[in-house]
Amino acid sequence: MLISISNSYTHSRDKEAPMPDQPFLTDIRTLRKRARQHIENGAVTPGYQADRETVIRILNEALATEIVCVLRYKRHYFMATGINAQSVAQEFLQHANEEQVHADQIAQRIVQLGGAPNFSPEGLLTRSHAEYVEGDSLIDMIKEDLIAERIAIDSYREMIAYLGNDDPTTRRMLEGILAMEEEHAEDLVSLLGELGKRKPL
Numbered sequence: 367m368l369i370s371i372s373n374s375y376t377h378s379r380d381k382e383a384p385m386p387d388q389p390f391l392t393d394i395r396t397l398r399k400r401a402r403q404h405i406e407n408g409a410v411t412p413g414y415q416a417d418r419e420t421v422i423r424i425l426n427e428a429l430a431t432e433i434v435c436v437l438r439y440k441r442h443y444f445m446a447t448g449i450n451a452q453s454v455a456q457e458f459l460q461h462a463n464e465e466q467v468h469a470d471q472i473a474q475r476i477v478q479l480g481g482a483p484n485f486s487p488e489g490l491l492t493r494s495h496a497e498y499v500e501g502d503s504l505i506d507m508i509k510e511d512l513i514a515e516r517i518a519i520d521s522y523r524e525m526i527a528y529l530g531n532d533d534p535t536t537r538r539m540l541e542g543i544l545a546m547e548e549e550h551a552e553d554l555v556s557l558l559g560e561l562g563k564r565k566p567l
């Protein structure tokens with residue numbers, strides 16, 4: 367005789383607490399059956415709760431944001447001059463490399479969700495949340511980078527709230543990226559503080 371997993375699960379918990387009529391967990395046979403359907407969808411199973419097209423669209427916006435940030439930090443890295451330039455330039459370079467890692471992570475997730483990462487230079491700035499501002503002085507560059515980081519922080523926070531529990535993998539990835547953008551913003555604020563104390567700039 368075949369005893370369903372959900373029944374035995376309910377039975378074993380009988381004495382502890384009353385269980386609802388509908389078990390919380392999907393039984394294994396249903397899970398296996400669902401996984402066999404539409405296997406071409408890879409990691410995207412019928413249990414995927416989010417609106418996949420919207421998730422891919424917002425991830426492509428995040429991808430554009432990261433690419434713009436890589437370009438802006440690279441420009442600042444190569445253009446940083448003056449007495450305080452060397453340590454600041456190193457910080458710009460490190461941020462550029464970290465934004466590149468974020469871009470790659472996001473592109474990878476878009477593919478996993480069955481989408482295509484948009485790397486087209488056409489419309490890149492329109493898709494991006496953050497702007498590309500060159501900045502004339504070292505201080506200007508740091509300020510522009512800080513503004514861009516603050517924009518990225520807000521947009522990642524919104525995306526995370528939007529995803530909630532509907533796509534925990536994308537949400538966790540974005541939470542990791544958000545934490546790093548917050549570190550970037552903190553680095554830039556301390557650079558501004560340090561430079562403010564030193565004269566001339």
Ligand SMILES: [Fe+2]
Pocket residue numbers: 432435464465468543547
């Ligand atoms: Fe980033």
Ligand SMILES: [Fe+2]
Pocket residue numbers: 435461465515518546547550
């Ligand atoms: Fe950043």
